[in-house]
Amino acid sequence: MVVSGRDHSELLARWALPLAVLAFFAATASGYGVFRDELYYIACARHLDWGYVDHPPLVALIAWLTRVVFGDSWLALRMLSAVAAAGTVLLVGDMAQDLGGGRWARLLAQVLTVTAPVYLSLFSIYSMNGFDVLIWAGLARIAVRILAGGDGRLWLAFGALSGIGLENKIDVVLLAAGLVAGLLLTRRFDVFRNRWIWLGGAVAAALFVPHGAWQVLHGWPTQEFVANAQRDKITPLGPIGFVAKQFFMAGPVGFSFALAGLGWLLAGSSARAFRPLGWAALTVLVVLAASVSKPYYFAPALTLLFPAAGVVLETWTSGRFARPLRAVALLAAASILFAAPLVKPLLSEDAYVRYAAALGVRPGTDENHRIGRLPQFFADMHGWRELAEAVAAVNAALPAEDRARACVYGRNYGEAAAIEYFGPALGLPPAISQHNSYWMWGPGSCTGAVVLIIGGELADHVDDFASVEPAGVFRCADCMPYENELTIWVARGLNMPIADAWNAEKHYN
Numbered sequence: 477m478v479v480s481g482r483d484h485s486e487l488l489a490r491w492a493l494p495l496a497v498l499a500f501f502a503a504t505a506s507g508y509g510v511f512r513d514e515l516y517y518i519a520c521a522r523h524l525d526w527g528y529v530d531h532p533p534l535v536a537l538i539a540w541l542t543r544v545v546f547g548d549s550w551l552a553l554r555m556l557s558a559v560a561a562a563g564t565v566l567l568v569g570d571m572a573q574d575l576g577g578g579r580w581a582r583l584l585a586q587v588l589t590v591t592a593p594v595y596l597s598l599f600s601i602y603s604m605n606g607f608d609v610l611i612w613a614g615l616a617r618i619a620v621r622i623l624a625g626g627d628g629r630l631w632l633a634f635g636a637l638s639g640i641g642l643e644n645k646i647d648v649v650l651l652a653a654g655l656v657a658g659l660l661l662t663r664r665f666d667v668f669r670n671r672w673i674w675l676g677g678a679v680a681a682a683l684f685v686p687h688g689a690w691q692v693l694h695g696w697p698t699q700e701f702v703a704n705a706q707r708d709k710i711t712p713l714g715p716i717g718f719v720a721k722q723f724f725m726a727g728p729v730g731f732s733f734a735l736a737g738l739g740w741l742l743a744g745s746s747a748r749a750f751r752p753l754g755w756a757a758l759t760v761l762v763v764l765a766a767s768v769s770k771p772y773y774f775a776p777a778l779t780l781l782f783p784a785a786g787v788v789l790e791t792w793t794s795g796r797f798a799r800p801l802r803a804v805a806l807l808a809a810a811s812i813l814f815a816a817p818l819v820k821p822l823l824s825e826d827a828y829v830r831y832a833a834a835l836g837v838r839p840g841t842d843e844n845h846r847i848g849r850l851p852q853f854f855a856d857m858h859g860w861r862e863l864a865e866a867v868a869a870v871n872a873a874l875p876a877e878d879r880a881r882a883c884v885y886g887r888n889y890g891e892a893a894a895i896e897y898f899g900p901a902l903g904l905p906p907a908i909s910q911h912n913s914y915w916m917w918g919p920g921s922c923t924g925a926v927v928l929i930i931g932g933e934l935a936d937h938v939d940d941f942a943s944v945e946p947a948g949v950f951r952c953a954d955c956m957p958y959e960n961e962l963t964i965w966v967a968r969g970l971n972m973p974i975a976d977a978w979n980a981e982k983h984y985n
Contacts, residue, residue: 489579493586494566501558501599507821508857510550511601515860515893518548520913522896527690528913529697529984534644535604548897553602560610561599564779565589567613571783574620575750577790580802584809585786588733591812592782594725594775597819597853604645605772611641612651612776616753616783619655623749628672635676639683646698647773652680654759658752694916697984701912704985706768711844713771718764721771726778727812733805737784744788753780821854825954828854846957856890859952859959863891864898866950867928870964871904873947874926878968883907883922885929888983889914890959895930915982924970924977931962940977942969 520528520536521543527533539553546552565586572585589595598605618634641648659667667673691698713721723731741747741754760777793801817823817831829849832839841852848855867884874882884899886892886909895907905928908919929937930950937944948964970977 489582490566490569493569493583493590494562497565497590498558498562501561502555504600504820504822505551505554505558507554507600508825508854510857510860510897511603512856512860512890512893514550514553514602515897516889516912517553517602518543518550519889519893519896523913523917525690526686527694527698529916530701530912531604531698532643532645532687533690534640535602535607538607539602550602554600557599557602557606560606561595564595564599564610564613567610567617568779568782569786571613571617571620571779572786574617574624575783575787576746577783577787580793581783581786581790583786584733584789584802584805585783587806587809588726588730588782588785589779591810592726592730592775592778593812593815593819594772594778596816598772598775600820601857605775608641608645608647609776609779611637611644611648613779615641615648615651616780619753619756620750620783623752625749628670631670631672631676632679633676635679636683638676638680642680642684643687647776650760650763651756651776654756654763655752657759658755661755662751664752697916701984709844709985710768710770711841712768715765718769718771718774719761722774725771725775727809727815729808730782730812733785733789733809734778734781736788737781737786740788741781741784746791747784747787750784754784757781818851819853821857825850825854848954848957848960850954852956855954855956855959859950859955860890860894861898862952863894863930863950863959863962864902864904866948867895867930867964868899868902868904870928870948870966874966878926878966879905881923882926882928883920885909885922885927886914887911887931891930910978910981911983912985915978915984919974919978922974924974925968927967927970929965929967931959932965933963934965937965937967940971941967942971943967 517535517539521539524536524540525533528536538556542549542552542556568589569582569586572581575581577585595609598609614637615634618630618637622628622630622634638648638652725731726734738754738757741750742758747754757777757780761774764773789802789805793805817828818835818837823831839847839849839851841847845852850858871879871882882905884892884895884905884907886895886907888911889909892907892909892911892914895904899905899907906920906922908914908922927941934944944965944967946963947966950962950964952960
């Protein structure tokens with residue numbers, strides 16, 4: 477088969493940026509080191525189940541499959557995030573053309589996706605969030621095809637992908653609910669008379685049943701987790717504050733363009749068929765802004781708005797001065813790349829601090845925590861192996877009899893997961909914690925006879941053991957402050973059955 481020059485040009489236009497994105501994220505995958513949550517997902521992969529306190533099972537299943545093929549490599553997991561980033565860019569560009577745009581609309585939509593600070597951040601690590609963005613992009617493209625008059629059987633694909641998405645992150649229900657609201661508001665009642673939308677919904681529900689059943693059997697732990705996090709952990713922003721944060725999430729120019737795309741979907745004469753998508757995006761924004769949510773929760777919805785932005789900007793810049801106007805729009809969108817080192821590990825720690833100071837940017841967090849010189853996202857990539865080594869030094873100094881009975885207690889899942897990941901090579905005993913899914917997994921073989929406790933004050937532990945002695949200190953200047961200057965305690969003789977101690981306290985947040 478002969479491929480024409482035009483076909484080559486189309487292939488290049490479609491694939492150039494996605495492949496460049498794949499190469500970029502793969503080349504910069506190591507960052508500052510393994511991230512707190514990556515260690516936790518690897519731990520979850522060792523405890524395969526249909527659910528976890530703070531997330532559905534897909535992220536752990538993928539980590540388990542990766543472990544089977546590549547071993548315990550967090551870098552291999554990040555390669556999957558790089559693929560998700562490239563796939564998102566590809567889908568967003570294709571969607572711009574499905575909405576009626578040309579090559580320029582596709583290019584701008586892809587550039588907006590490539591340069592969005594929130595995507596530079598989310599795709600830098602392995603988590604359910606990168607897959608969530610990719611899944612929303614896939615669902616949005618299927619919806620566009622359906623709304624444009626595509627075969628109703630596409631609802632089966634929408635339902636299947638929605639079900640998979642729900643096994644990754646529950647927020648997919650927001651997109652589905654928003655789309656239903658959009659169909660009702662635009663009086664597209666004909667869609668609901670089509671059996672395929674109901675069959676697609678049934679497929680999604682069937683795929684979600686295993687996790688839903690798990691939630692019921694375990695007393696809805698995720699509901700408790702979310703309530704605790706909203707009350708005690710997440711910094712409340714209020715509706716105006718949440719929307720204002722989106723100008724940093726997508727970039728000031730990027731979010732302005734996204735709002736233009738939203739306006740086109742809601743009011744543009746040529747967007748009439750796609751009006752439900754505009755209402756879906758607006759519904760998601762309103763729901764998140766009205767609740768206690770982290771700003772990046774809206775990131776998946778940008779995959780609906782960037783393609784629309786590409787179409788509307790293509791229309792506005794058509795005519796005599798199209799080339800210079802479009803060049804200016806591209807440069808404006810790409811200008812946010814100056815912020816890339818603020819959201820993705822690209823500089824050394826010292827260079828980052830100097831760069832942020834030069835821009836007048838202070839390190840931040842979406843949670844109620846004190847911050848050091850690095851933002852929480854970067855700080856959580858520091859110190860985990862060093863923590864395990866500090867605990868291993870304490871363990872090695874114990875008498876042989878104590879080492880045989882010892883276990884390690886982490887106050888949070890990051891500490892416990894770090895011991896679980898790095899500990900075997902350092903000769904450490906098993907790690908336990910009462911934080912999130914670690915509480916569900918129980919104390920295992922730990923009897924409480926000898927416990928190496930990471931952090932806390934003497935008063936936190938002394939009433940529970942016959943003796944508690946400080947045996948080491950872990951220091952980490954670039955970790956989160958609450959992970960620095962941690963005393964490693966040797967506690968002996970738990971004064972109650974460990975099952976009673978375990979059931980007396982859990983931390984879901």
